[in-house]
Amino acid sequence: MSDDSEGASQAVSLTRFTRTGSEPEFKRAFDTFAEHTRALPGFRQFQAVGSVLSPDVYVCVGWWGDSASCHAGVAGDGWQEVLRALDGVAAADLRVAGKVANGLRIHTADDAGQEEVEGYSDERLVVITSYAPADDSFTALFTEHTKLRRTRPGFVFHEGVREESPSLVHHNIEWWLDAEAYRAARAAAAVRESAAELAGIADVTTLRARNFANGAPIS
Numbered sequence: 001m002s003d004d005s006e007g008a009s010q011a012v013s014l015t016r017f018t019r020t021g022s023e024p025e026f027k028r029a030f031d032t033f034a035e036h037t038r039a040l041p042g043f044r045q046f047q048a049v050g051s052v053l054s055p056d057v058y059v060c061v062g063w064w065g066d067s068a069s070c071h072a073g074v075a076g077d078g079w080q081e082v083l084r085a086l087d088g089v090a091a092a093d094l095r096v097a098g099k100v101a102n103g104l105r106i107h108t109a110d111d112a113g114q115e116e117v118e119g120y121s122d123e124r125l126v127v128i129t130s131y132a133p134a135d136d137s138f139t140a141l142f143t144e145h146t147k148l149r150r151t152r153p154g155f156v157f158h159e160g161v162r163e164e165s166p167s168l169v170h171h172n173i174e175w176w177l178d179a180e181a182y183r184a185a186r187a188a189a190a191v192r193e194s195a196a197e198l199a200g201i202a203d204v205t206t207l208r209a210r211n212f213a214n215g216a217p218i219s
Contacts, residue, residue, distance in 0.1 A: 011070040012161045013062040014095045014128075014171060020056075021089035029089045030058075030213065036082045037062060038218045042069020045216050049126045049209035052179075058090075058212055059128060061173060067164075070096055097161035097171060101143060104157055106150040122211040124156060125176040132169050133202035141201070142170055145194045149174070152188060154181020179208070 019026045030048065037043060044063040051057040064070035073079060074094060083092050131142065146160055154177035163169040176182040185191055198204065 010099055011064040011067040012097045012099060012159070013060075013064065013070055013074060014097065014161075015060045015062070016093045016095075017058040017060070017086070017090040018056055018093075019058065019090045025089045026058075029086050030060075032085060033060075033082045034213060034215050035218070036078055037073070038215045040069070040073040040076070040079075042066060043073060043217050046214065047126070047211065048213040049128075049207075050212040052208045052210060057207070059207060059209065060213075061128075067096070067098065095163050095169075095171075097163045099159060100139075100162050100170070101146060101160040102158060103146075103150055105152075105155045106147065108151050122214070123178075124211070125179050125182055126209045126211070127172075127174045127176060127182060128207045128209065129172045129174070130169060130205045130207075131172070131198060131202040132204075134168075136168065138168065138170070138198070138202055141194075141198055142172070145198055146172055148191060148194050149185060152181070152185035152191065154178065155185065182208070 017026070017030070021029075034046065034048070037046060042065040044065055046060055046062040048058055048060040051059075062070075064073070074096065083094075086092055131138065142160065146158055149155060150158065156175040156177060158172060158174040160170060160172045163171075176185075186195070195204075
């Protein structure tokens with residue numbers, strides 16, 4: 001996952017794979033895709049996750065140093081060739097987005113005596129919630145909603161991104177301690193009310209997933 005540190009990623013690619021071939025075929029094809037991506041200029045890191053409820057669905061989140069590097073990478077002949085190699089194995093849908101918010105858990109007065117949740121781990125539950133709003137009035141509500149979720153026990157980190165203009169679609173990528181913490185957060189009255197308000201002005205889809213693969217740049 002990216003963070004707010006100096007040199008942090010400013011562009012994000014989200015590639016959704018829907019597997020149509022066998023799992024071993026997809027794994028081999030994905031390894032080729034990942035190896036190519038890791039060698040591209042400006043690439044910072046990726047995490048690929050597999051859906052908990054739909055075993056044929058995977059999302060690869062890639063972090064890039066800037067939008068220009070991301071666009072050059074995904075538009076290059078090599079990337080397109082790798083995607084063509086997935087024909088018959090998986091359907092790929094690519095979106096490019098820019099970071100609009102991120103952050104660790106916001107601590108509250110109720111946290112006294114609770115253990116601190118460490119950062120990244122392959123065991124974390126990853127939740128990607130996508131919002132397709134009708135207009136820009138959504139942005140302020142989205143920001144407040146993500147801040148509210150950050151106060152819940154078991155929350156680890158989130159990154160909110162918006163697809164490039166003219167799209168208004170936002171994606172909120174979250175890491176949770178486990179599924180139980182996520183369920184408890186969703187059940188909290190304030191979170192439910194805020195989520196319902198967002199659902200009233202945007203189409204909302206949620207993907208709960210587990211780690212599938214990670215990658216850093218090939219030096």
